[in-house]
Amino acid sequence: MIATGMLAMLLSAGxxxxxxxxxxxxxxxxxxxxxxxxxxxxxxxDTYDDAIIDPAKTNPDLIDGLIYKPDxxxxxxxxxxxTDPESLAALSNVDVIAGDGxxxxxxxxxxxxxxxxxxxxxxxxxxxxxxxxxxERHRVHCVPLRSQGVGSNIRLMKEGRVQLAIVQSNNNWxxxxxxxxIPGARSVMSLHDEMGLLVVRNDSDIESIADLRGKxxxxxxxxxxxxxxxxxxxxxxxxTLDDLDTVYGVxxxxxxxxxxxxxxxxxxxxxxxxxxxxEDTLGCxxxxxxxxxxxxxxxxxxxxxxxxxxxxxxxxxxxxxxxxSYGFKASLIAYEPADPYVVYWITRIVHENIDRxxxxxxxxxxxxxDDMFKKGNFLPFHKGAACYWETDAHAxxxxxxxxxxxxxxxxxxxxxxxx
Numbered sequence: 001m002i003a004t005g006m007l008a009m010l011l012s013a014g015x016x017x018x019x020x021x022x023x024x025x026x027x028x029x030x031x032x033x034x035x036x037x038x039x040x041x042x043x044x045x046d047t048y049d050d051a052i053i054d055p056a057k058t059n060p061d062l063i064d065g066l067i068y069k070p071d072x073x074x075x076x077x078x079x080x081x082x083t084d085p086e087s088l089a090a091l092s093n094v095d096v097i098a099g100d101g102x103x104x105x106x107x108x109x110x111x112x113x114x115x116x117x118x119x120x121x122x123x124x125x126x127x128x129x130x131x132x133x134x135x136e137r138h139r140v141h142c143v144p145l146r147s148q149g150v151g152s153n154i155r156l157m158k159e160g161r162v163q164l165a166i167v168q169s170n171n172n173w174x175x176x177x178x179x180x181x182i183p184g185a186r187s188v189m190s191l192h193d194e195m196g197l198l199v200v201r202n203d204s205d206i207e208s209i210a211d212l213r214g215k216x217x218x219x220x221x222x223x224x225x226x227x228x229x230x231x232x233x234x235x236x237x238x239x240t241l242d243d244l245d246t247v248y249g250v251x252x253x254x255x256x257x258x259x260x261x262x263x264x265x266x267x268x269x270x271x272x273x274x275x276x277x278x279e280d281t282l283g284c285x286x287x288x289x290x291x292x293x294x295x296x297x298x299x300x301x302x303x304x305x306x307x308x309x310x311x312x313x314x315x316x317x318x319x320x321x322x323x324x325s326y327g328f329k330a331s332l333i334a335y336e337p338a339d340p341y342v343v344y345w346i347t348r349i350v351h352e353n354i355d356r357x358x359x360x361x362x363x364x365x366x367x368x369x370d371d372m373f374k375k376g377n378f379l380p381f382h383k384g385a386a387c388y389w390e391t392d393a394h395a396x397x398x399x400x401x402x403x404x405x406x407x408x409x410x411x412x413x414x415x416x417x418x419x
Contacts, residue, residue, distance in 0.1 A: 066184045067160035068337040072110040072143055077339065109142040109342045111332070112153045112165040116146050119272035119363055120166045123191060123330065126361045130353055131346065138345040150225075154182055163338045164346070168194055169329040169376035170305040176378040184336040186382035189347055190375050193309045193366035195327035196229070196270045198289040199255070199281050204265040209237050209291055215265040218248040218258055226252065229270055236295045252277070260284035270327055272363045274315050282317050292324035300326050307375060312365060329376030336382065340398045343384025351388070 061069045068078055111127060114120030124144035131142035147153050153165040172187060174180040200206040204215060212234070219241075220226035227249065234240065241247050248254075248264060258264035259281050268291070269278065278288065290311065300306040311323040334343045350357070351372055357364045373389050380386075386395040 061160065063337040066335070066337055068335065069160050070110060070163040070335070070338070071112075071156075071161045072145060073108050073163060077108050078337070105139060107138070107140045107339065107342050107345075109140050109346060110145050110163050111142070112145045112147050112156055112162050114147055114149045114153075114166070117276075118149070119192075119275060120149070120330070121146055122361075123272065123363055124166060126357065126364070127332075127346065127350055130349055130357060134349050134353070138349070140342055140345050142346070154180075157182055157185060157333075157335055160335070162335050164188065164332060164334050164343070166191070167331050167333055168305075169307075169331050169378070170303075172331050172333065172376060172378040173305040182333075185333050185379055186336050186385070187377035187379040188332040188334050188343060188382055188385040189350065189372040190377060191330040191332055191367060191372070192272045192363050193307070193327055194270055194272055194330050195309045195311060195325050195366070196233075196268060196291045197273070197278065197311065197323070197325060198266050198268050198291060199259065199278055199286050200266040200289050201259060201262070201264075202285045202287055206266055206289060208289065208293055209233060209239075209296070210293070212237075212266065213239060213243050214245050216246040216248070216263065217244050218250055218252075218255055218264050218267045221249050221251060224251075226268065226270065230268060232299070233268075233291065233296070236299050256281045256284070259286050272330060273311060273366070274362050279316055288316050288319055288323065290323040290325035292326060296326050304378070305329075305376070309366070315362075315365075329371075331376050333379065334382040334385070338382065338384070340382070340384035340387065341402045343382050344387050345384075347385045347388040 061067055063078075070078060109128075109131070111124040113124035121144055128142035128144050131138075131140055135141075147156065147165075150167050150171060153162065153167055154171065156162045157165055169190065171180070171182070172185075175182040175185055198206065198209075206212065206215060217230075219230040234243075246264075248258065250258075252267070252269065255264075255267040255269075256277070258267065266289075269275065271277075282288070288311070292308070297308065300308055305328060306326055307329060309325055309327050311319075311325060313320060313322045332346075351369060354364065354367055354369050354372070358367065381389060381391050381395075383395065383398060386392065387399065389395075
């Protein structure tokens with residue numbers, strides 16, 4: 001049954017505010033209906049003939065038909081009136097005065113992620129940390145930017161404010177299929193697993209999805225991604241909401257309270273691991289359970305954006321064995337007008353140093369180097385990433401305009417990725 005009573009009212013009231021703040025309103029692309037006249041300055045139309053006016057020549061933020069004014073990136077890095085590679089490289093390679101007074105060519109990258117307490121922000125920060133550790137190889141300054149999550153990242157990209165962003169493999173797939181288009185979005189690489197896990201009370205006797213019948217579950221608010229995933233998973237196991245004892249529809253922020261105060265038997269999350277939200281809850285007499293099984297395998301086979309995944313042993317407290325489950329891939333995407341030099345080096349540095357990153361950052365332990373290219377990248381690759389992954393013969397045509405010699409006298413373009 002659907003939860004009622006004072007508890008449900010209290011949790012639901014709190015959840016409404018939290019959900020409203022977290023999800024926001026996905027605005028229409030403000031530039032979708034923009035006509036050439038909208039982007040022109042005031043002019044005396046009688047002074048000109050009736051020739052078609054190219055808006056790209058009058059709006060410096062319009063590049064190949066896409067508005068591009070990325071947050072946290074210096075204006076000189078992206079604003080240009082011409083779109084040929086030579087012009088792009090010339091403006092991107094502008095000299096800046098470094099902190100030590102030396103004049104060097106520098107570049108800038110900003111990665112939209114999620115809330116500062118979430119996994120996405122930590123992943124973006126860890127990518128930027130590795131870029132900082134290898135700065136002398138590429139001179140790309142990198143900064144993580146917080147957001148309200150995947151939905152916010154997609155909206156910001158539609159507004160032209162994103163250079164790079166973290167989304168999920170299903171977002172890539174839906175964009176590529178035209179179900180939920182993201183104009184200008186391009187694949188860069190897949191990152192960590194976004195695995196589905198159950199967190200259950202030790203006294204609940206829940207060992208799999210099939211054991212949820214008659215249990216008290218929080219499936220998330222109406223319209224939330226977690227609720228949609230719950231409904232899809234339950235349907236695969238021939239379970240309806242009526243088959244559950246009590247169904248809560250509150251925000252994930254209340255899961256720990258629900259387990260610790262014995263209001264719910266289980267909740268589910270599809271996120272990167274380890275996650276503090278789960279670890280904190282385990283101290284209340286709870287444990288993690290996978291969502292794997294034959295029926296889950298059927299669901300994975302039916303959806304290209306799902307993947308079978310394994311949580312390594314000892315990821316969480318008292319988790320002595322590996323756990324089988326399923327989930328998404330977190331995906332790094334780039335906006336098509338983004339500087340190919342910047343995208344290339346982020347792709348290269350993360351892939352080349354993935355073993356080192358797995359040692360330094362727990363979230364990256366689920367990353368398999370080859371899967372960064374082979375799984376979850378349904379959109380066409382950005383030309384910077386395409387150059388590194390060598391997806392076509394002309395993928396690196398932009399490189400000569402950025403050709404440089406490093407301090408040791410070696411060419412920077414001396415690496416070939418072997419697929």
